[in-house]
Amino acid sequence: MKKALVAALLVLTAIPLLIGVASMPPHGDPDAPMHTHVSARYIEQGEEEAGAANIVTAVILNYRGLDTAGEVTVIFTALAAALAVLIGFPAPPKDNDGVPAAPAPLSPVVSFVVRLLAPFIVLFSVYVILNGHVTPGGGFQGGAILGGLFIALTIVLGEGRTRVLLPRRGAPWMQGAALLAFVAVGILGTALTGYFLGYPAESQHLVTELMMLVIEVGIGLGGAAIFATIFLQMEEE
Amino acid sequence: MSTAFDIMLLLFLIATALAVARAKDLLAAALIFSSYSLVMCLLWQHRGAPDVAMTEAAVGAGITTVLFLVTIGRTTRREK
Numbered sequence: 001m002k003k004a005l006v007a008a009l010l011v012l013t014a015i016p017l018l019i020g021v022a023s024m025p026p027h028g029d030p031d032a033p034m035h036t037h038v039s040a041r042y043i044e045q046g047e048e049e050a051g052a053a054n055i056v057t058a059v060i061l062n063y064r065g066l067d068t069a070g071e072v073t074v075i076f077t078a079l080a081a082a083l084a085v086l087i088g089f090p091a092p093p094k095d096n097d098g099v100p101a102a103p104a105p106l107s108p109v110v111s112f113v114v115r116l117l118a119p120f121i122v123l124f125s126v127y128v129i130l131n132g133h134v135t136p137g138g139g140f141q142g143g144a145i146l147g148g149l150f151i152a153l154t155i156v157l158g159e160g161r162t163r164v165l166l167p168r169r170g171a172p173w174m175q176g177a178a179l180l181a182f183v184a185v186g187i188l189g190t191a192l193t194g195y196f197l198g199y200p201a202e203s204q205h206l207v208t209e210l211m212m213l214v215i216e217v218g219i220g221l222g223g224a225a226i227f228a229t230i231f232l233q234m235e236e237e
Numbered sequence: 238m239s240t241a242f243d244i245m246l247l248l249f250l251i252a253t254a255l256a257v258a259r260a261k262d263l264l265a266a267a268l269i270f271s272s273y274s275l276v277m278c279l280l281w282q283h284r285g286a287p288d289v290a291m292t293e294a295a296v297g298a299g300i301t302t303v304l305f306l307v308t309i310g311r312t313t314r315r316e317k
Contacts, residue, residue, distance in 0.1 A: 056288055128291070136287040136288040136291070137287075137288055137291060138288065140292060141288055141291040141292050141295070144291075144292055144295035144296045144299075144300065145291070145295045147295075147300060148295045148296075148299040148300050151299075151300060151303050155303075227300050230304065231300075231303065231304065231307070234304065234307045234308070234311070235307060
């Protein structure tokens with residue numbers, strides 16, 4: 001009876017969803033609403049107006065910069081919420097069903113590969129962050145790669161060796177780096193143009209690019225620090 | 238060719254999603270979910286969104302899986 005009810009509810013939910021999908025314009029249709037609104041302008045004038053060859057970056061940091069600032073706030077708030085739950089709750093006693101009490105010895109293959117690839121991964125993440133206005137990528141992507149590398153290194157080298165990358169005094173600044181970069185650039189934009197997060201006129205592309213770069217580096221550092229913090233806090237006994 | 242590849246990936250996506258939902262061993266579920274993210278990453282790349290693919294690979298397949306594994310290590314491996 002209960003199962004039949006669940007199945008009926010699922011079908012009832014699926015029908016409107018499928019109707020919605022069926023009424024969407026076909027993939028790549030040039031007359032679809034999303035292609036006739038503002039995207040034509042983004043594609044045609046994005047590079048001159050926003051100062052970024054990568055249209056995605058132009059939209060994220062310039063046309064919709066305020067949205068991205070809000071997004072960054074959401075991520076920072078998520079970190080605060082995760083830490084509020086994790087800090088002050090001691091690790092529960094493990095019930096040993098299947099999970100060994102002592103950590104399994106680390107595979108030498110994993111250890112070697114992580115050590116070998118680490119410098120190249122750092123280089124790649126820096127490239128992704130700094131080159132985000134030309135090629136696909138940017139602060140979020142590079143920061144995620146950097147955070148992943150930090151976690152891999154912590155597993156391989158131990159917390160003592162990687163903790164120096166996230167010192168206790170500097171950590172709060174790094175976790176908030178994305179938000180701080182946005183506020184700094186926003187205020188600079190106010191001083192230059194009179195609008196919060198405003199970018200200077202098209203003739204001053206260098207200034208615009210530098211402002212975007214500050215935001216990208218801030219998002220990259222902040223993202224990596226947030227991932228690293230959550231991992232370290234979860235690992236802590 | 239391209240559509241066939243897409244359909245293959247989508248079928249694998251559905252299979253892994255069902256497997257995650259059905260797995261009673263949470264360690265297995267976390268690892269299958271990691272492969273789900275990997276297929277999703279290929280799909281993003283194939284649909285022309287390389288930046289999303291990059292995030293999916295780093296966050297979905299990498300960091301999320303590690304966080305799941307840490308959680309399983311601190312709690313229990315079996316679904317109750």
